[in-house]
Amino acid sequence: xxxxxxxxxxxxxxxxxxxxxxxxxxxxxxxxxxxxxxxxxxxxxxxxxxxxxxxxxxxxxxxxxxxxxxxxxxxxxxxxxxxxxxxxxxxxxxxxxxxxxxxxxxxxxxxxxxxxxxxxxxxxxxxxxxxxxxxxxxxxxxxxxxxxxxxxxxxxxxxxxxxxxxxxxxxxxxxxxxxxxxxxxxxxxxxxxxxxxxxxxxxxxxxxxxxxxxxxxxxxxxxxxxxxx
Amino acid sequence: xxxxxxxxxxxxxxxxxxxxxxxxxxxxxxxxxxxxxxxxxxxxxxxxxxxxxxxxxxxxxxxxxxxxxxxxxxxxxxxxxxxxxxxxxxxxxxxxxxxxxxxxxxxxxxxxxxxxxxxxxxxxxxxxxxxxxxxxxxxxxxxxxxxxxxxxxxxxxxxxxxxxxxxxxxxxxxxxxxxxxxxxxxxxxxxxxxxxxxxxxxxxxxxxxxxxxxxxxxxxxxxxxxxxxxxxxxxxxxxxxxxxxxxx
Amino acid sequence: xxxxxxxxxxxxxxxxxxxxxxxxxxxxxxxxxxxxxxxxxxxxxxxxxxxxxxxxxxxxxxxxxxxxxxxxxxxxxxxxxxxxxxxxxxxxxxxxxxxxxxxxxxxxxxxxxxxxxxxxxxxxxxxxxxxxxxxxxxxxxxxxxxxxxxxxxxxxxxxxxxxxxxxxxxxxxxxxxxxxxxxxxxxxxxxxxxxxxxxxxxxxxxxxxxxxxxxx
Numbered sequence: 001x002x003x004x005x006x007x008x009x010x011x012x013x014x015x016x017x018x019x020x021x022x023x024x025x026x027x028x029x030x031x032x033x034x035x036x037x038x039x040x041x042x043x044x045x046x047x048x049x050x051x052x053x054x055x056x057x058x059x060x061x062x063x064x065x066x067x068x069x070x071x072x073x074x075x076x077x078x079x080x081x082x083x084x085x086x087x088x089x090x091x092x093x094x095x096x097x098x099x100x101x102x103x104x105x106x107x108x109x110x111x112x113x114x115x116x117x118x119x120x121x122x123x124x125x126x127x128x129x130x131x132x133x134x135x136x137x138x139x140x141x142x143x144x145x146x147x148x149x150x151x152x153x154x155x156x157x158x159x160x161x162x163x164x165x166x167x168x169x170x171x172x173x174x175x176x177x178x179x180x181x182x183x184x185x186x187x188x189x190x191x192x193x194x195x196x197x198x199x200x201x202x203x204x205x206x207x208x209x210x211x212x213x214x215x216x217x218x219x220x221x222x223x224x225x226x227x228x229x
Numbered sequence: 230x231x232x233x234x235x236x237x238x239x240x241x242x243x244x245x246x247x248x249x250x251x252x253x254x255x256x257x258x259x260x261x262x263x264x265x266x267x268x269x270x271x272x273x274x275x276x277x278x279x280x281x282x283x284x285x286x287x288x289x290x291x292x293x294x295x296x297x298x299x300x301x302x303x304x305x306x307x308x309x310x311x312x313x314x315x316x317x318x319x320x321x322x323x324x325x326x327x328x329x330x331x332x333x334x335x336x337x338x339x340x341x342x343x344x345x346x347x348x349x350x351x352x353x354x355x356x357x358x359x360x361x362x363x364x365x366x367x368x369x370x371x372x373x374x375x376x377x378x379x380x381x382x383x384x385x386x387x388x389x390x391x392x393x394x395x396x397x398x399x400x401x402x403x404x405x406x407x408x409x410x411x412x413x414x415x416x417x418x419x420x421x422x423x424x425x426x427x428x429x430x431x432x433x434x435x436x437x438x439x440x441x442x443x444x445x446x447x448x449x450x451x452x453x454x455x456x457x458x459x460x461x462x463x464x465x466x467x468x469x470x471x472x473x474x475x476x477x
Numbered sequence: 478x479x480x481x482x483x484x485x486x487x488x489x490x491x492x493x494x495x496x497x498x499x500x501x502x503x504x505x506x507x508x509x510x511x512x513x514x515x516x517x518x519x520x521x522x523x524x525x526x527x528x529x530x531x532x533x534x535x536x537x538x539x540x541x542x543x544x545x546x547x548x549x550x551x552x553x554x555x556x557x558x559x560x561x562x563x564x565x566x567x568x569x570x571x572x573x574x575x576x577x578x579x580x581x582x583x584x585x586x587x588x589x590x591x592x593x594x595x596x597x598x599x600x601x602x603x604x605x606x607x608x609x610x611x612x613x614x615x616x617x618x619x620x621x622x623x624x625x626x627x628x629x630x631x632x633x634x635x636x637x638x639x640x641x642x643x644x645x646x647x648x649x650x651x652x653x654x655x656x657x658x659x660x661x662x663x664x665x666x667x668x669x670x671x672x673x674x675x676x677x678x679x680x681x682x683x684x685x686x687x688x689x690x691x692x693x
Contacts, residue, residue: 008582008583011579018571019568022570077568082562082563082564086560089559090584092583
């Protein structure tokens with residue numbers, strides 16, 4: 001009675017999003033936190049010109065910091081009452097769990113990023129044109145897919161381990177460094193900050209897409225053995 | 230099940246003794262050659278002598294991570310999932326992290342003397358730093374606990390993911406730096422006019438540090454094998470303890 | 478095929494948290510049996526059930542469940558067994574209905590099967606729309622059992638299923654177990670409720686210090 005991977009993935013994602021809608025951890029805690037981070041950056045940098053210039057990087061840094069909380073949260077739900085064990089005993093395909101949790105994380109991250117970009121426009125006075133918007137949306141989608149895959153992969157690895165709160169950032173930060181670099185450059189192109197043009201941004205998006213594909217495939221292949229005892 | 234027998238004369242085996250002796254001889258020569266016999270560089274002066282440590286340790290660190298990757302793949306692919314591969318992977322990563330730390334340290338000191346700065350955001354340096362942090366993370370995953378099999382499974386996957394990750398990091402850093410027109414001081418080794426003795430000493434250094442690497446890894450993986458065996462023996466003891474418990 | 482034992486452990490050693498919770502268990506369970514597993518705390522009952530489910534690796538000896546060799550492959554047996562452990566595996570912020578729906582979707586049960594399971598465990602009706610975090614221990618357990626029922630497992634592994642239930646709930650559990658056995662399933666129950674479970678079980682096995690103690 002093994003189920004198709006996509007059906008499991010949909011069920012897992014729907015379940016995660018429903019829990020989120022009900023507990024409102026993202027809306028009530030993570031969003032205010034990331035908003036605070038954006039304000040703190042403004043305090044630290046204290047210059048409208050500099051803020052406008054580095055807005056892209058700040059948005060993505062705030063995304064990464066918030067992502068750690070989201071990843072911990074999404075696996076705390078699974079380990080709290082042994083649901084991950086139950087999923088394993090039930091012989092549910094780990095690929096389905098991986099895709100489902102990645103999808104839910106992807107959507108939560110997207111909501112977060114929309115809010116962060118709006119606050120960048122308001123707080124840091126950046127603006128984006130028509131072609132820039134196309135670049136920005138593509139960049140956000142590719143970068144977020146990569147982050148969701150990597151976050152799920154390493155979140156699953158550290159789920160249930162002692163000291164996971166500190167281990168997760170140590171493992172995740174070096175891995176997501178390419179996302180930070182590429183997404184930041186592409187976003188700067190979209191904002192045309194520092195004299196870069198929109199056209200220069202697409203090379204970075206290509207790297208982001210490659211990153212998402214590599215870790216999506218890597219996660220599909222390895223997630224099962226990472227959550228196994 | 231692996232059983233490690235402890236040699237009554239010490240912890241070494243004939244192979245490790247040969248490695249050890251070779252490493253001492255080679256590194257002794259590098260010490261003398263590097264500090265005294267080789268000439269100063271025209272531009273860099275005595276600072277060039279850092280090269281005899283910096284280049285070989287960097288080479289060994291990269292070699293170590295390659296060995297970790299290959300050993301992890303062997304563990305995953307192998308039908309028997311022999312824990313020997315896992316121990317070699319772990320031992321190699323440990324040694325690699327130490328050598329990479331030495332590389333970064335000697336490199337930044339050298340940079341301070343020749344470029345006037347400890348750190349430059351050069352693609353090669355940045356990738357190296359990321360490599361260092363990634364393998365520190367790998368070692369943390371090895372320390373997560375669980376059975377040796379679980380450790381092997383997790384860490385081999387993480388090692389292979391690192392192999393995927395490194396080119397991406399490197400490529401994005403190269404792309405990132407290519408936007409900035411940086412000074413061309415970034416390849417110090419290329420700028421040095423090397424005479425025969427310098428080249429010989431450098432190559433001998435690479436050889437010596439590689440043998441040192443082999444020596445350290447073979448000892449370290451033996452210790453790991455003993456630790457695993459100890460765990461197995463402890464399990465035997467605990468099983469018989471429980472059996473006695475049942476007799477009461 | 479049908480004469481082969483469902484569970485066949487020979488000198489099996491399993492490690493839990495670095496400790497040999499099973500120190501050489503030799504035990505067979507035949508098809509359609511309801512076996513009561515008894516023994517003091519720490520005797521290895523839970524680890525035995527987890528090992529049967531393929532969760533805990535068997536490091537020595539041999540272990541076969543439903544024809545699968547657990548030493549070689551712990552995964553293929555899983556979708557054929559159902560384990561209810563100390564944890565319920567439920568999502569606290571979802572309702573009973575949402576939990577059972579989730580579990581029936583991931584294991585591929587139909588809506589009719591889900592409805593029947595909820596009715597059988599008496600978690601339908603008003604209870605169905607309550608969140609798990611608002612339920613009593615007994616109600617949570619019944620909900621977890623409903624999730625188990627939709628799995629249609631061939632081997633049921635129940636760890637203290639009576640814990641936290643009132644008399645009525647315990648009777649219901651007994652009924653469920655009997656129904657499952659008469660429908661062809663094999664059941665292993667670990668329980669402290671020895672008197673109750675003895676009426677239910679076809680056989681009692683005692684575990685002491687990680688081994689089977691013969692009670693004949």
